[in-house]
Every structure is written in C-alpha cells, then in structure tokens.
Amino acid sequence: MTVDPHVLARARARVLGVVSADASAPVPSGLTGASDGTRVWLLPQWPDGATPALLEEYDTAPMPLDRPGQQRRVLAAALRCCWTKLDDAPWPGGEAPVIDVLEVYAGMSRGDADLARRWATGELRRLSDTGWLLLDETAGTVRPGPRVALWREESLASLRDLLRRLPQPVREDAPHE
Amino acid sequence: MSELFEPLLRSYDEKRRSELVAAYLAVEHAAEPVPEVRFPALREPALRRTLEAMLGLSGRTLVRPAPKTWISGYRDDVAAALAADPACVPPVEERAVLALVLIHSVAIPRATGLLAEDSWQSPYPTPLEELRRRSQLPVGELEAALRRLRAAGLVAQVRADGEETGGYVPGPQFHRLTDTARRRLQEELILAAGPDSPLAAAIRARRRNRVHDPQARDPQARDPQAHDPHDRQAHDTAHAQGETR
Numbered sequence: 001m002t003v004d005p006h007v008l009a010r011a012r013a014r015v016l017g018v019v020s021a022d023a024s025a026p027v028p029s030g031l032t033g034a035s036d037g038t039r040v041w042l043l044p045q046w047p048d049g050a051t052p053a054l055l056e057e058y059d060t061a062p063m064p065l066d067r068p069g070q071q072r073r074v075l076a077a078a079l080r081c082c083w084t085k086l087d088d089a090p091w092p093g094g095e096a097p098v099i100d101v102l103e104v105y106a107g108m109s110r111g112d113a114d115l116a117r118r119w120a121t122g123e124l125r126r127l128s129d130t131g132w133l134l135l136d137e138t139a140g141t142v143r144p145g146p147r148v149a150l151w152r153e154e155s156l157a158s159l160r161d162l163l164r165r166l167p168q169p170v171r172e173d174a175p176h177e
Numbered sequence: 178m179s180e181l182f183e184p185l186l187r188s189y190d191e192k193r194r195s196e197l198v199a200a201y202l203a204v205e206h207a208a209e210p211v212p213e214v215r216f217p218a219l220r221e222p223a224l225r226r227t228l229e230a231m232l233g234l235s236g237r238t239l240v241r242p243a244p245k246t247w248i249s250g251y252r253d254d255v256a257a258a259l260a261a262d263p264a265c266v267p268p269v270e271e272r273a274v275l276a277l278v279l280i281h282s283v284a285i286p287r288a289t290g291l292l293a294e295d296s297w298q299s300p301y302p303t304p305l306e307e308l309r310r311r312s313q314l315p316v317g318e319l320e321a322a323l324r325r326l327r328a329a330g331l332v333a334q335v336r337a338d339g340e341e342t343g344g345y346v347p348g349p350q351f352h353r354l355t356d357t358a359r360r361r362l363q364e365e366l367i368l369a370a371g372p373d374s375p376l377a378a379a380i381r382a383r384r385r386n387r388v389h390d391p392q393a394r395d396p397q398a399r400d401p402q403a404h405d406p407h408d409r410q411a412h413d414t415a416h417a418q419g420e421t422r
Contacts, residue, residue: 003236003258011236011255015265030181030234047182047198047231052206054199058215060207063330063349129328 006030013042018131018146034149036092041131041146049152066126074123077105078133079159080166082143090156091149095141098124100169107167185230197224201231204239208330208349210246219247242352250353270314270322271331276369277311278303278332279362282346284370295359297351302335302344 003011009028013019020039027033033040046052055062065071081096081104098121105120106113124142128135131147151159186194200218203211213219218228229239236255240248251259259265266272281303286292292299312319323345326332330350337343354362364380371377 003255007234007236008255008258010234011251011259012262012265014235015259044235045181047186047201048194050198050202052202054202055206058199058203058211060203060211060215061209062206063208064333066327066334126324126328129325 010044014044017129018043020146032150034091034146041149043146043150051150051152053155067123070119071123071126073108074101074105074120075127075132076162076166077101077108077120078124078127078142079144079148080104080163081169082133083163086160086163089149089153090144090151091146093144093148095143096169098135098137098140098142101142104167104169181234182231185227185234189227193218193224197228197231200224200228204228204232204247204249205237207248210240210242210248210352213245213247216247238355240353240355248352250355250358253355253357256355256358267325268322270312270318271326273312274308274314274319274322275326275331277308278345278347279366280370281307284366288370295363297347297354297359297362299346302342302346304342304344308345 006029010030013028013031018041020041023035023038023040025040027040027042030045032043032045034043035041052062078096078101079090079093081100082093083090084094101124102117102120106116109116124133124135125137127133128142128145130145132145133142134145135142186197189197196216196218200211200216203216204219211219218224225239232238232249233252236252236259237249238252240250242248279297282299282301283292283297286299286301287294291301308323309316309319314322323332327334327348330348332345333348335341335343335346367374367380368377
C-alpha cells in the first residue's frame with residue numbers, strides 16, 4: 001500500500017525540520033511556505049492558529065533545550081541586530097554580522113566577555129540547526145530563521161518592547177553584505 | 178491557516194474543538210507522554226478517533242507508551258516510506274553514535290536484568306569517553322553529532338553528579354515508537370550486540386522466511402531496508418560494532 005503523497009510530503013517536512021526549496025517550487029498542501037523571495041521554507045500548519053506555546057497552559061513540558069535561558073538571550077541578541085525595522089514583521093528581516101550579535105550578547109551578560117562570546121557562538125549554531133536563525137559561518141553573518149514567520153502578529157508586542165530595551169550593536173556601520 | 182483540519186473539526190462546537198486542538202498540540206510537541214486525565218480529547222474514544230485522523234493528515238498516529246498516557250509518532254507505513262528516502266536518513270556519524278548509546282544504555286543493562294524488557298528509557302548513561310573511543314570519530318565530528326542528536330531529542334545528556342558519572346541516554350523521542358517500531362529496534366539491537374547468539378539466528382531465519390513467503394503481510398518485514406526512522410540508526414549498529422573490533 002502506498003502512502004498518500006500529500007501525507008508523505010507533510011511527514012517529510014517534519015522529519016527534515018526546516019528545509020528550503022527554490023521560491024518557485026510549489027508548497028505542498030497543508031504546509032505554510034515562508035519565502036524570502038529567493039528560497040521558500042516549509043513550515044507546519046497548526047489548527048485554529050494555535051501554537052505549541054499552548055503547552056504552557058496545560059502544564060506540559062515541551063522538548064527540553066540544553067540551556068534554554070541562554071539560548072533565548074542569544075536569539076534576542078541576534079534579533080536585535082537582524083530585525084532592525086521593529087514595526088515590520090521579523091521575517092525575513094535582514095542580515096547582520098555575527099560579531100555584532102556576539103557584542104550585543106556580551107553586553108547583556110555579566111562576567112567574562114570572551115566566555116560569553118564563546119557560549120553565544122555555540123547557541124547560534126543550535127538556533128540555526130533548529131530554524132530559528134539562518135547562520136552563514138563562512139560569511140560570518142546571521143539572519144532571522146523561517147520559524148519566526150510562525151509568530152503571530154498579536155504575540156509580538158512584548159518581544160518588540162524587549163528588543164527596544166536591548167543595547168544597540170556597536171558596529172552599526174559594519175558591512176551588511 | 179487551518180484549512181487542513183477544517184473538514185475534521187467543522188462539526189464540533191467551540192469547546193470540543195479547542196479540546197481537540199489542545200490534545201493535538203500536546204501529543205505532537207510534548208517531551209513526555211501526556212496523561213489523558215488532563216485532555217478530554219484523549220480520554221473520550223470518539224474525540225480520540227478525530228484526533229487520530231488529524232494526526233493522520235501528516236502521517237502521524239497516537240502511541241500509548243503506558244496505560245492512560247499518549248503521545249504521537251510516525252505511522253509504520255509512513256516511517257517505512259521516509260526511511261527509503263535518502264534525504265530523510267541522518268548521516269552515518271549520528272547513527273553510529275546513537276547506536277552506541279542504545280547498546281550501552283539499553284542493550285547491556287537489559288541483558289543483565291537491570292532494565293525492563295520493552296523500555297527504551299534508561300537511567301544508565303553512556304560516558305562520553307566510551308563514545309569517543311568506540312565511535313572513532315574526531316572530537317569535533319562527535320560533538321557535532323551529539324549536538325544534533327540532542328536537538329532532535331534522540332539523546333539526552335546526563336550531567337555528572339557526585340559519584341555518578343555523566344554521559345548520554347536515549348532521548349524523549351523514544352517514547353514515540355509504535356509497537357512495530359519498538360519490536361524492530363529490539364531485533365536490530367540483538368543482531369548488533371549478539372550477532373552469533375541463537376536469538377539473532379532466529380531473527381534472521383524469521384526475516385528470511387518472510388522475504389520468501391509470498392503470503393507475508395507485513396510490508397516492513399518483506400523489505401529489511403525499509404523501517405522506522407527511529408530505528409534505522411540501529412541498522413548501522415552492526416556496522417559500528419564491526420568498526421570497533
């Protein structure tokens with residue numbers, strides 16, 4: 001018995017995590033496409049606009065992260081640098097030098113700045129593995145990942161407030177290519 | 178956004194509908210199996226059938242790892258189709274590392290009677306040093322493999338605590354194996370850890386018979402290459418073991 005190709009396409013998207021295709025490629029039915037104009041990433045569709053954040057209301061733990069607090073702060077530092085037009089949506093955002101993100105993160109943390117930068121480098125990789133950021137280690141740049149496209153507009157107000165309070169990247173004029 | 182689910186949810190009132198949505202997100206995204214006492218859509222058989230249909234739209238199914246607790250996993254036929262797709266199979270380094278964790282944290286404790294027969298959760302961590310020595314991977318590759326396996330929930334890290342040494346145990350994804358997937362994984366571990374044992378010979382004989390038996394009903398049994406993505410890593414166990422000898 002063969003599996004319904006639509007079902008298989010959705011299952012495949014879950015197995016592969018957040019993968020991209022050429023922007024002109026069709027998005028399988030039942031999935032959401034997040035496009036940056038060049039590529040399109042396949043994201044799940046959840047019923048009635050609910051998100052996994054609903055788990056909190058039911059005292060149900062989501063998949064564990066290694067260092068959730070640190071990972072969230074590094075994501076915030078990265079968004080501070082890549083999501084510069086805060087009135088717009090975070091996706092697709094813009095590219096920022098990794099070094100700026102590390103500086104912002106070091107400025108948010110107490111203690112040894114070198115150590116903070118090293119921790120943050122590891123977290124950037126983890127956030128990139130899971131589609132929250134798109135990290136280009138060769139170019140030394142980072143931009144928002146397609147998963148942020150799943151954030152609902154009405155949930156963004158507190159995040160915008162938080163980002164406005166974070167320190168600015170010091171190297172504002174750094175090349176953004 | 179939810180046209181996918183609309184045909185299944187349309188007939189329910191608001192309350193039932195939100196119960197179904199909550200249960201759907203819980204079984205799909207929770208780390209551990211969720212107790213049905215907290216979710217009416219898991220408790221009531223009619224709602225549970227609709228939930229099963231919602232999961233089925235993405236090739237998923239309900240799994241009950243223990244009485245009155247539920248989680249989701251890939252349907253066996255979907256898992257077989259995904260495992261046949263090279264893009265969906267993790268790299269050999271990850272499979273080798275995971276196989277080593279399963280041998281040390283599950284197969285060995287199980288063989289000595291320390292671990293229950295059908296459990297894939299283990300309190301016995303595989304030390305990092307063991308992974309380093311047996312996998313023969315350069316440290317950087319081993320760490321990258323462990324990072325991805327942790328992120329995927331396939332292994333979990335146990336930190337050293339006093340006299341207890343730290344290391345890695347099978348991760349929360351192992352709650353999500355169907356009965357068929359668990360059985361296959363068990364067989365693969367026997368083949369890997371004791372290839373010369375009578376039990377391994379029996380498994381090989383049974384598989385051979387199914388291959389030659391045109392009446393065989395189980396499509397997975399007919400094709401030993403096509404199996405659940407959760408247990409495909411064990412397939413390489415024999416290979417990983419071979420390398421360590």
